Amino acid sequence: AQSVSQHNHHVILSEAASLELGCNYSYGGTVNLFWYVQYPGQHLQLLLKYFSGDPLVKGIKGFEAEFIKSKFSFNLRKPSVQWSDTAEYFCAVRGNQAGTALIFGKGTTLSVSS
C-alpha cells in the first residue's frame, strides 16, 4: 500500500532562513508527486507537482522540490522564507496508473517569525 511520511511535524524558522521539508513515500511503481500548502483558514493550494522529466521542480512563491527516485523522496525547499509562508504543508503521492488515489502525508506546520 502507498504511504507518505513527512518527517517534521512543526518547523519554526526566522525570516530569511532556508527551508527544507522532508517527504518520503512508499510505492513500488511510477508516481506523481505533489506539494500542497494550506494557509491559516484557507483551503489547500497546489505549490508544485512532479509527473516526469526534470526531477527539480519549481513551483509558486519561490518554492522548489527535488524528486530523488533512489531515496523515494520529494523534499520541499525555499532559500529564504518569509513571514507569509507560515502555513501547513502537505506532501502527496499517487501511483500513475488509472484509479489510484492521492495519498497525503500528515502535514508539516511551518511557523515563520518576523
Next chain:
Amino acid sequence: DAGITQSPRYKITETGRQVTLMCHQTWSHSYMFWYRQDLGHGLRLIYYSAAADITDKGEVPDGYVVSRSKTENFPLTLESATRSQTSVYFCASSREVQETQYFGPGTRLLVL
C-alpha cells in the same frame, strides 16, 4: 471563475442527525473527491467519483454516503452523525484522475 465551492462552510449538528455537505464545481471536471482533515492524520479520502453516477470508496468511507447525479455536484451525506465525524471536510476535483486536484474551501463540521 467560481471554481469549486462548498456549503455550508460551518455546521454544528447533534449525534444521530443526518447532515449533507454540498460540493459544486464549475469546470466540468470528471473526477470529484471528498476528504476529511483531522489533526495528526492529514487528509484522508472518503469517497470519489469518476463521472456522474460512478462513485467508489476511499480510505475511510464508513458512515458516509455520496451521490453524483450531475457532473458538477457531489454531495456527501452523514446518515447518522457521530462525534468521531467532527472534522474539516474538503471537496476536490480534477479533469482526469491523473491530473492535479483542486480543492474547495472546506466545511468545518462539529458533531455534539
